[in-house]
Amino acid sequence: MGTLPVEIFNPLDLESFIKESHMVLDLIANYYKDVEKYPVQSKVDPGFLWKHSPTVAPYLSEPLEEILDDVHNIIIPGLTHWQSPNFFAYFQANASTAGFLGEMLCTGLNVVGFNWITSPAATELERIVMDWMGKLLKLPRSFLFSGKGGDVLHGSSCESIVCTLAAARDKVLKEMGGHMNITKLVVYGSDQTHSCLQKAAKLVGIPPSNFRPITTSSSMGFSLSAHDVRVAMEEDLASGLVPMILCGTVGTTGSGAVDQLDGLGHVAKEFGVWFHIDAAYAGSACICPEFRHYLDGVELADSISMNPHKWFLSNMDCCCLWVKNPKLLVDSLSSDPEYLRNKFSDQSNDHEVVDYKDWQIALSRRFHAIKLWIVLRRYGEANLMSHIRSDMKLAKHFESLVVADGRFEVVVPRRFAVLCFRLKLIKGEDGCEMNRNLLDAINSSGRAYMTHTVLRGIFIIRCAIGTTLTEQRRMLMEYGS
């Protein structure tokens, strides 16, 4: 069985904790300094790392220097650089110093706040920052704890939507008086709703055939028509099905479209259906008064989620979910095994003790709140608004360049910092092929990384502006430095 190593194994020795952490910080700082030098989209071939890796873990400890050399020489060249100022793909994932500090504290303190007593400050700080965020977004008080609503931090919008769907499902099943009705429940979104809604619906046991991705149109700016939702719900009711939830989006992934929440909310009310708002991307922008109108109608919703890890300088991962009736969430997600029971939870009331394990999928949870708290305090509302506005300005500038260039056209009116454009069609050419080739050329150049979508058969290049360093460059340019 071998002999134990005789050396003292001390995985939290303070001297090496500090020394080795400094080495990693230097690597990360150098990475940010050099990130623009790397091709944005990685150029490695499938299998590159697999081929060069030992097939088993080492038996003995390796020096950190060697490991970090490998990070530098092998891992980094195999990354697609989400922090590059030239990353314009998908949606950005904002890194920042404050976000990084928050994650360091989360990881260093390493508490697991699933119940209030397992770290009261983790739970209470979460309520505080979520209250702050709700107020920045001018959400109705009915979404906040102080207004009998409730809020929680998840890792992703996908998780928020799964939890919301479970709550909506169980509410309807209870009203209908039996689980066998699960096969009748219907989920509504648009063909522009994020794919996580369809995935979540399937996950919580809704028959795949009961997912309604209602078709949007270019003339409506790819936003979901309340009229079409009503028609779909009426048809489903007529065939014995039961509308369960409607999801509206503020800032769709494809083109940044905004669903008219007010109209959708009224239809949802009319049919007694849960109304969820997915503001994963554009929610951050709504802290600016000039963009807040995109949330008009939120007062009609039952829940709303947005991702600070996209555009709010909060590093991966972080999603805010607000619900008006948290009891429904808890009814669906609570568990109460003996080994987790404690007098604080047993004596809990709505206002004091919250056990967030009952507000999410997993039992374990990281101390997400400390990150968002540091981001909000270190930067403050003013800088966060300025961060959003500078990306909007950049996007507007890029749009003006596209408009000024006769070869290109903007395909969808820009609302936020995503521009959907393409090469204008040339007679006899396949527009899709032509634009796909252009996108391939951009991406394989390594100088920028954009992605695409297809809207009503039209292949569109998406340029999503907003990584942290893109912003920085603009500011340097503008202010001279």
Added chain:
Amino acid sequence: MGTLPVEIFNPLDLESFIKESHMVLDLIANYYKDVEKYPVQSKVDPGFLWKHSPTVAPYLSEPLEEILDDVHNIIIPGLTHWQSPNFFAYFQANASTAGFLGEMLCTGLNVVGFNWITSPAATELERIVMDWMGKLLKLPRSFLFSGKGGDVLHGSSCESIVCTLAAARDKVLKEMGGHMNITKLVVYGSDQTHSCLQKAAKLVGIPPSNFRPITTSSSMGFSLSAHDVRVAMEEDLASGLVPMILCGTVGTTGSGAVDQLDGLGHVAKEFGVWFHIDAAYAGSACICPEFRHYLDGVELADSISMNPHKWFLSNMDCCCLWVKNPKLLVDSLSSDPEYLRNKFSDQSNDHEVVDYKDWQIALSRRFHAIKLWIVLRRYGEANLMSHIRSDMKLAKHFESLVVADGRFEVVVPRRFAVLCFRLKLIKGEDGCEMNRNLLDAINSSGRAYMTHTVLRGIFIIRCAIGTTLTEQRRMLMEYGS
């Protein structure tokens, strides 16, 4: 709408990134140095933080010094100290320098590797470390990519079990030829199975009445009887229900019990039911040859999960899931919206390009693999085994103290580093009350934090040994320093 602040807002300025990160590192190092001084279970009252917090986020930036003062003066006193050497509650959440470095890199690089192309190195490193982990655990090759199986890192066992249940559900529904059969599906575990199985079953749409927590007994060491599972399945089949999945546990949360995988596996095969193994806690121990026998029978399973964030020095959060037939997982969890399509995924085959978005609930994913890779390389198999063994030794030592003290008794035979004990019953006393009071006294002393469970009506104090610093103290004691 106010004027933009005129200062340059540069949230990734390198000088402040380094300076502020050093400040946070110092805070964390001081925290580890002082952690034993704090009462392990927080002594604050519900609402303590809420009462002392501003009700809105600040408009302007605050200095980091002030924020960190608040962390020190307000947050830390409100924590329950999972990293205290005197934390013996629930299961430990091991912090380590290597785990911390890995999280720093994950957060600093901040890539989102949902598809292979969104960071090839993130995906390929995940396959490599999961292959290493599988080999450390001597899993059959059929669980590894190289043997046509597959593996993925999730955040938590709960998520792994939700995904596994979704795959098992959809496999059976497909075989049965229709979604309406979802109400017939039955999920099997024991009354000692982690509560996440029941929660996951409900989440994926199985009727709550179709969850079978089969009763265990003291005489069987609280492990699940294959015979009882067979009887339950036969009864369910006789009443028109359909067995869907059986979950066996290696190291139950209540008492560290081990289900006999071999017997359960054969019953599962006989009934054609998915067999999942939850080794969240004790899986780590199975890298030591002397404990590997607890996994005997794993070759009969369809999937197995374990948590490096518990006992494997990997900080929160990290869960390994292996499956024999990854296609079933992907069939349940894949989504393929146009905006995520790319030529690498479109041309993928099983061996080269993996899109991990289709192996988990969320689309977004953190670069978990780099943490586990650094832990494995920095420490090596030898130190990791020594870490497990020293906790086992400590637990054995504590057990000997309990046995030697006539007032106490060990209630469940100890298998790993959790000891289940209680004050012996005194005539005329309520044993439950007496032990509950003792536990309250321990926890409110602030000198240690343990939790409890109730097994067959008996209130038991659980002492789970294994935080990183507990280990360290023992080593210092043993080797003199």
